[in-house]
Amino acid sequence: xxxxxxxxxxxxxxxxxxxxxxxxxxxxxxxxxxxxxxxxxxxxxxxxxxxxxxxxxxxxxxxxxxxxxxxxxxxxxxxxxxxxxxxxxxxxxxxxxxxxxxxxxxxxxxxxxxxxxxxxxxxxxxxxxxxxxxxxxxxxxxxxxxxxxxxxxxxxxxxxxxxxxxxxxxxxxxxxxxxxxxxxxxxxxxxxxxxxxxxxxxxxxxxxxxxxxxxxxxxxxxxxxxxxxxxxxxxxxxxxxxxxxxxxxxxxxxxxxxxxxxxxxxxxxxxxxxxxxxxxxxxxxxxxxxxxxxxxx
Amino acid sequence: xxxxxxxxxxxxxxxxxxxxxxxxxxxxxxxxxxxxxxxxxxxxxxxxxxxxxxxxxxxxxxxxxxxxxxxxxxxxxxxxxxxxxxxxxxxxxxxxxxxxxxxxxxxxxxxxxxxxxxxxxxxxxxxxxxxxxxxxxxxxxxxxxxxxxxxxxxxxxxxxxxxxxxxxxxxxxxxxxxxxxxxxxxxxxxxxxxxxxxxxxxxxxxxxxxxxxxxxxxxxxxxxxxxxxxxxxxxxxxxxxxxxxxxxxxxxxxxxxxxxxxxxxxxxxxxxxxxxxxxxxxxxxxxxxxxxxxxxxxxxxxxxxxxxxxxxxxxxxxxxxxxxxxxxxxxxxxxxxxxxxxxxxxxxxxxxxxxxxxxxxxxxxxxxxxxxxxxxxxxxxxxxxxxxxxxxxxxxxxxxxxxxxxxxxxxxxxxxxxxxxxxxxxxxxxxxxxxxxxxxxxxxxxxxxxxxxxxxxxxxxxxxxxxxxxxxxxxxxxxxxxxxxxxxxxxxxxxxxxxxxxxxxxxxxxxxxxxxxxx
Numbered sequence: 001x002x003x004x005x006x007x008x009x010x011x012x013x014x015x016x017x018x019x020x021x022x023x024x025x026x027x028x029x030x031x032x033x034x035x036x037x038x039x040x041x042x043x044x045x046x047x048x049x050x051x052x053x054x055x056x057x058x059x060x061x062x063x064x065x066x067x068x069x070x071x072x073x074x075x076x077x078x079x080x081x082x083x084x085x086x087x088x089x090x091x092x093x094x095x096x097x098x099x100x101x102x103x104x105x106x107x108x109x110x111x112x113x114x115x116x117x118x119x120x121x122x123x124x125x126x127x128x129x130x131x132x133x134x135x136x137x138x139x140x141x142x143x144x145x146x147x148x149x150x151x152x153x154x155x156x157x158x159x160x161x162x163x164x165x166x167x168x169x170x171x172x173x174x175x176x177x178x179x180x181x182x183x184x185x186x187x188x189x190x191x192x193x194x195x196x197x198x199x200x201x202x203x204x205x206x207x208x209x210x211x212x213x214x215x216x217x218x219x220x221x222x223x224x225x226x227x228x229x230x231x232x233x234x235x236x237x238x239x240x241x242x243x244x245x246x247x248x249x250x251x252x253x254x255x256x257x258x259x260x261x262x263x264x265x266x267x268x269x270x271x272x273x274x275x276x277x278x279x280x281x282x283x284x285x286x287x288x289x290x291x292x293x294x295x296x297x
Numbered sequence: 298x299x300x301x302x303x304x305x306x307x308x309x310x311x312x313x314x315x316x317x318x319x320x321x322x323x324x325x326x327x328x329x330x331x332x333x334x335x336x337x338x339x340x341x342x343x344x345x346x347x348x349x350x351x352x353x354x355x356x357x358x359x360x361x362x363x364x365x366x367x368x369x370x371x372x373x374x375x376x377x378x379x380x381x382x383x384x385x386x387x388x389x390x391x392x393x394x395x396x397x398x399x400x401x402x403x404x405x406x407x408x409x410x411x412x413x414x415x416x417x418x419x420x421x422x423x424x425x426x427x428x429x430x431x432x433x434x435x436x437x438x439x440x441x442x443x444x445x446x447x448x449x450x451x452x453x454x455x456x457x458x459x460x461x462x463x464x465x466x467x468x469x470x471x472x473x474x475x476x477x478x479x480x481x482x483x484x485x486x487x488x489x490x491x492x493x494x495x496x497x498x499x500x501x502x503x504x505x506x507x508x509x510x511x512x513x514x515x516x517x518x519x520x521x522x523x524x525x526x527x528x529x530x531x532x533x534x535x536x537x538x539x540x541x542x543x544x545x546x547x548x549x550x551x552x553x554x555x556x557x558x559x560x561x562x563x564x565x566x567x568x569x570x571x572x573x574x575x576x577x578x579x580x581x582x583x584x585x586x587x588x589x590x591x592x593x594x595x596x597x598x599x600x601x602x603x604x605x606x607x608x609x610x611x612x613x614x615x616x617x618x619x620x621x622x623x624x625x626x627x628x629x630x631x632x633x634x635x636x637x638x639x640x641x642x643x644x645x646x647x648x649x650x651x652x653x654x655x656x657x658x659x660x661x662x663x664x665x666x667x668x669x670x671x672x673x674x675x676x677x678x679x680x681x682x683x684x685x686x687x688x689x690x691x692x693x694x695x696x697x698x699x700x701x702x703x704x705x706x707x708x709x710x711x712x713x714x715x716x717x718x719x720x721x722x723x724x725x726x727x728x729x730x731x732x733x734x735x736x737x738x739x740x741x742x743x744x745x746x747x748x749x750x751x752x753x754x755x756x757x758x759x760x761x762x763x764x765x766x767x768x769x770x771x772x773x774x775x776x777x778x779x780x781x782x783x784x785x786x787x788x789x790x791x792x793x794x795x796x797x798x799x800x801x802x803x804x805x806x807x808x809x810x811x812x813x814x815x816x
Contacts, residue, residue, distance in 0.1 A: 045369050048375055050369035050370075050374060050375070051369050069377075069379070070377035070378060070379045071377070073375060073376060073377040074377040076375070078375040080370070082369075082370040083370055083371075083372050083375075084368075084370050084371055084372060085372050086363075086372060086373075088311055093310075097303075097307055098376070100299070100300065100303045101300070101376055101377045101378070102377070137372075
């Protein structure tokens, strides 16, 4: 559905994106995550042909992103936090205006979305709250049942309830669609994404399925018989090891039940107990970010 | 087509208040134009020409900026617009909101002034095409290059300031006899329109902002010097025809003639050398005008000066030498003799230039441009009334009051086609007296902008000064007795240009000091 090959974007004095190579499989909900300034929006803008790459290429719906035309755009729904809507339009005219561009526009779905989002048809977009504007933008981006939905930080600044409502509607209204979503809000990703790519300072740190990611990350807590120091030469896959009295904590990024236990037993003498806890995506992300900061320091 | 109409409908829905404002302004301007019977527009009409043009520029930009082409956050850029349809929708808006109302206003003005519009439809369409190429198209192109309307307004004012500087701003006494260089205007129009088309295509088809901006800046940088420094002779090189033979210009021997009459017309305090010249016209025609002369003076000491033609397009130019031709007969005669050829070459120097040249032998050579013409059939009008003059236009003779409440007879002519130069003769047969003036021989004071490029009519006028006395006294021979008007006839003779040519001359070595005119 989307493929990028060594995608790089340089501005005058900095490189916003470096050698991004990834593939968004059809039917997936692909999350592009990372801290602010990681290059998520840059990648999405290149994919949507809003800016051009300095090096590399992106392919969307089988064609080069720089050649995206009306035929392809009619199959893509795009919502971004930075999108400037035609705010002078009333909501009903906004829907009516957009409808003409999409042969696959579904009036029934549009009406359903309006109802679901409680959109006030008789009000101008300029008079709507930010949440309502996002709903209006989503309504006109879902009503034609796009094959690909691209969302660039669409829910930032919205309250949890609205966010949940919007996420539900995306999944419910277009179950067949492939979704690419860029976000630094990890809780919204967790309930939605099937795949995740983690970007940091313009570079891709990893890309994998959410299930695999959840399976390989564990918060490990070791209780020792007596206090001792942290041994040197711990595996690089153990992030941020900490010692507090007789308790050692770290994040194992390559967790496998048997292998991980053996490794712990080999590294620490007098292990009384090993606990491994599943991590939320938010915790995984924080551990990664924290580890990155420690390395940089 | 469906999406063109859809976008067009949206643009009108959004922009109709702005469009309506321009229509009201256009209505007011058309009304003023319809009632004007004077070459010079009132300052209100002058301002309206300026402001309406600006309003149209803004309106065209607003239409384009409904779907801005610069920036990556615009809603429309990720919607399935096809660029040709989007561009067509914008052009359709411009045509319907700007050019069609303008065309209707022109038709109204022509009809109201007694011209049958159907006879001039070609001219009216051509006027819209020129306006499109010179104003609307560049406005669309500029709007394609800016992020928002605020940026557009700032850019427009910066460009307008540049144009004002290059055109000398508003002149209180408009020099309407100054030759406007058609070639320069055409070259600038072609350059800007071509660049505008390239910018529009680059932005709509490819959305490549930086190359488009580079193209636009390059076109403006090229247009500015073209406007200011395209040599006057370039136009004559382009349009001159030599089939009729080239006039010859030489120095006359006489140096003892009375130059006071010519001096009276020269004015100023600069050092002036008056060289007696003789011009032998070529076979193409005996009647000619010399719109400009370019003189080069090479001194034996290596000093060289080239004459310059003062122009409001070059407000900061330093001028050391100005060359012009004069006819003694024209200067001396109260009944101006229009057709006598120039017999003096006047060289006006700056003081430093004169100091370097006055005592050395110099070689004077250069070129003169010739407009060859023939006299057309004269149109005859009564002392007061109106009528059509063949190959010219519709003319009206009426009494008018001058600036100092003096009575004058005004001869006013207008035509949808350009008015050629013309001589106007007031003939009173019972007394065998006649008075002659040229069309547009009077300068009128104008406190504001006076250009009326939006008018479909070309206008010209001249005045005869009137007196209550029938006696002709010394110094009053140019006054026309009011009592003559009832039995006078006005003859208007157009001077129809038949060709143009350039003629070189070389006077050899002279000492300028011997031609210096004492002040």
